[in-house]
Amino acid sequence: MWALRRASVPLRSRGFSMGTSRGACVNLREITCAEDKAGFSESFQRTYDRLLLSNTFYHTGHASLKFSVKKRELSSQADASSIKEEVDLEDGFSELERPAADKDENDDEELELSDDGEDVEEPQNELELSETEIDSAEKKSRETGARSELFKAMLKSTGLSVNDVLDKWVEEGKDLSSSEVSSTMANLRRRRMYGSALQLSEWLEAKEQIDFVEKDYASRLDLLAKMHGLHKAENYIGSIPNSFRGEIIYRTLLANCVRKNKAKKAEEIFNKMRDLEFPLTTFACDQLLLLYKRTNKKKIADVLLLMKKENVKPSLFTYRLLIDAKGGSNDIAGMDQIVDSMKAEGVEPDFQIQGILAKHYASAGLTQKAEAVLTEMEGRSLKGGKLKEHLWVCRSLLCSYAELGNADEVGRIWKVCESNPGIDLSVAAIEAWGKLKKIEEAEAAFEQVLNELNKPSSRPYIALLKVYANNKMLNKGKDLIKRMADSEGRIGPLILNPLVQLYVQSGEVERADAMLQKAVQQNKVRPLFSTYMTIMDEYAKRGDIHNSEKIFHRMRLAGYTSRFTQFQALVQTYVNAKVPAYGIRERIKADNVFPNKALAGQLALVDAFRKTRVSDILD
Template identity: 50%
Template sequence: MSPLRRAFNPFWIQRFRVGTSQLETARCLLKKCNSGCTGLQHIMSNRFLYLTRFFNTSWDSPGLLFGTRSFASQAGTKSSGEVDDDLEDGFSELETSTISDIINDSHSVQGNENNLTSELDPFEEDADDIGMDEPQDELEISNTGTDDSKRLLQKTVSSELYKAILAAPGLSVHKVADKWLEGGREVTRSGTASTMLNLRKRRMFGRALQLSEWLEFKGHEFGERDYASRLDLIAKVGGLQKAENYIANIPKSFRGEVVYRTLLANCVSVGNVKKAEKVFNKMKDLEFPISSYAFDQMLLLYKRGDKKKIADVLLLMEKDNVKPSLFTYKILIAAKGQSKDITGMEKIVETMKDKGLKLDIGMKALLAKHYISGGLKEKAESLLQEMEGADIKENRHACQSLLPLYAALGKADEVGRIWKICESRPRLVECLAAIEALGKLKKIEEAEAVFDTMSKKWTKLSLKHYSALLNVYANHKLLDKGQDLVKRMTDSNRHMGPWTWDALVKLYVSAGEVEKADSVLQKAAEQHRMRPMFDSFMAIMNEYSKRGDVHNTEKLFHRMRKVGYVSRNRPYLSLVLAYVNAKTPVYGFNERMKADNIIPHGALATQLAQVDPFRKTAVSDLLE
């Protein structure tokens, strides 16, 4: 990892609440740095810190409280109207990898989940590619050594059990499963694992949790990954505290790194910095051999907020001899891209190549996106050509990334060319990408045509697919068209979820109907007992903030906290701007941020100073 420390020289040590041993370690390391240091963390930070634990930053230093918390480039400060970079980069949650790590052990249906796509519930939010009539073209089936007949049997068993659970929404899963057994059917580990995976993919966490409880009640043997899966479901259904309490019920022999990293991932997914650091420290105290997955979680956590601590995580990785994963590098590339530090981003890529690692399509797309946002169009175009390769037909998997990127460059002809390659036998992901791209280019009718093509090929679309077109309408303030589409969705008995709520919220906000957007989001969350997306809250909150409506901005802020969105700068920035626009001083704001482990920087620090009731002005100095 040492070549990645060459980009920056350290010049200060951040103060932490630590004991004598940690301070001594920091002093020794500072001396070591003065003699010359190299490593990954120097690309990511302008300071050097080497501790064996994570601690809350001290608040008694004005320089630290209001100092810049961005990268050395000091660029890329977020504004109140900025979209969530985590969502754009695909880092809002690591749920996919969490599920994979927890479930897909040697006894699970490894590589077989792709065979289940035809059985997806069409009415559940976030359903993946459904109704595939040509799976050999649509899916990339991994070779697990399972013969076709065994795969077909696993698929049939899991599909029947899954359908039985879906067909009885009024009954508990326990009763459905008991009835399943009474019918003389066998419950196999591979079958239940497939069913569990399907329930998770549809975000039916409550039913998945009931199935897990039933399996344990019936005496099915549980291993560490089974307990970790239960923990993950408890966290999603009941919250972090219940999940943390559940660990005491897990047999000590199964209370290992997989269990704790699952809890860690859930802490990170809701942005709870304090709990995430507590869990990570617990893992260190228990002397688990911590995997790169746990470190990636911490990198993801600090990428969203306190980017200065990214260097700390990298130092701990080096100390523990944990090699960066491809996902580690992707997080670092995204972090540098967000800060507009293109040079640092390119150095990370160079280090990857020096290590013999190759950029995949996703990384190239991520780089191209940040080149575009940084105004480096020629570099972006070069990457897109590299993604296409000699023949785009042979690199068909790149099309879904190329469509929105060419649209971001304003190249309508290139979008048309790529879509023409896909049009005769389109895949769902390509249709979604085309709708997004055509929406960016303001080609509304063409986006609608792609949606119609998608609707005809796959008759049972999920709400995520409807939301793609709904977002286009929202972005272009086409309220009437959006309302007509929503009516089509409700007429088709589509039960709405977070993706649809988000599109509806943005639709009403763009039309200036903020109160309607607020009402829709609140009613949807109460009726369906599901957590809305972070950006849904922010879209409404930012509008109230612009109006100087402190009351409603505070109300949204507390609703966000209630569902678990804490320890982020953006809600606090929006809240401060509400006070600024209302020309109202705010009291006790520093204490509120301290409680959430928020350190104001950039725009937040600037705006906070404006509403400080005790700040000195030229007039106040004369009157003293």
């Protein structure tokens, strides 16, 4: 838990200098008190004072930060090494930016869910290009869901490459206006067909069909980062004309660094933007808040303080992040305080914030508060039309009522929407029924969505496989995998993750280990970080040093640099085995990982040379 008590001394009276230990370091540009008074409104002052000082976000004595406003630099020694660093690609409401999360810490691994034949309905996604980079045609396409004629042609021409389709389109003299291109690009992004979108962008520039402006270069940069990694995206900036190498370009790269949880690189890009004297935007600050929400919540206060000093107004998404961060830390009182601060500024919670509140109230066992929020959500959606027209609200209702254990309400919501739910809502229903241990209902939702899909998709399989894993239904899980293989479904990292959990939770960790290794060797897949950790944690419980070290080594071979969570599991293995871990401190230090209090306690237990009362007497 972080930030549990009220800061005793206001930050302004401390000279904005907060000491710390040996972790990360944050230095921000000095702003004088005169500048502060002149450039910051009383309303903003009250807002940030409430967020920073009212039992919400503040610096603690244990924070791995050094905050000084003499320079405008932001840096971390370790790349998100202090807490859980990976955000796996999982469906559900694990993060704010979309119900079906599309985040991955891997630079070279893209979604296997890219083209499943369904549009992906998304709320505001801060990891995509912001509104300033999207022209009116693309905005309209996103809002209305209209599909361009070019996009339809690309979907129908399954045997042709994107370049061939475009060449044929031009030869036939069909419309290739900027509005048609923007609409097509929006549809490709909505379907997560990033590879096709990148080819479209490259073809347009090569054929000189449109005059590229900054938003077009930013779009290409974003697609390169998604498809080929941050390194190629950053190199691409050098080929962009100087006149178009503005703030939008760098904020797009920053967003992709955050998307891949690269804290050190994100801070480097942020500093670069400051050095280039770009204006500090809410978008950039929100990216850092999202990053620190995942990797180091103690640094959230620094971003808020920077926003306060530079007169950056919090957005609705800023509030979403802060509310979810407090709720995720089980600080319900702090979460409510942020909501009060938001309302005091005249900002009303949207559907997403209400969904976040309901989720955290439900997790905290506050049934009445959760139900009150859900009732209000449903009432608001009904005012704007029928409930089933608000699919994101329906997903949130299903998830929250399942968390509350209310099967009747889950059944009622699903009955309203099941006539034409789409893949996202169907997956949410499978997960909700699974949480309630209503296996037959989950299977019925699975069969329904499979019958309605135009193209094969792994997402329903993943959702049902998780249900089987959580309920230790090994035989049903095996049958489901065979069925997926028969339908030519690809057994990729997202399927391997629940499959490994299925074996481990059924007590067959060795089988899970062997299966994973076979998949890596035969299918050349790169398992998710959490997939390896599921097996390693089980070996740690058993005190199986040999196999824990083996998994640790395989993770290195797979390209996962050593992280805090890996060492924590490895050291726990030695603790449970009651065997000293020779050289473990040196290994941790060599990998630039800094132990927290818990890991330091574990290390003391496996120190071969530690002194005890008995050893002192014997010596």
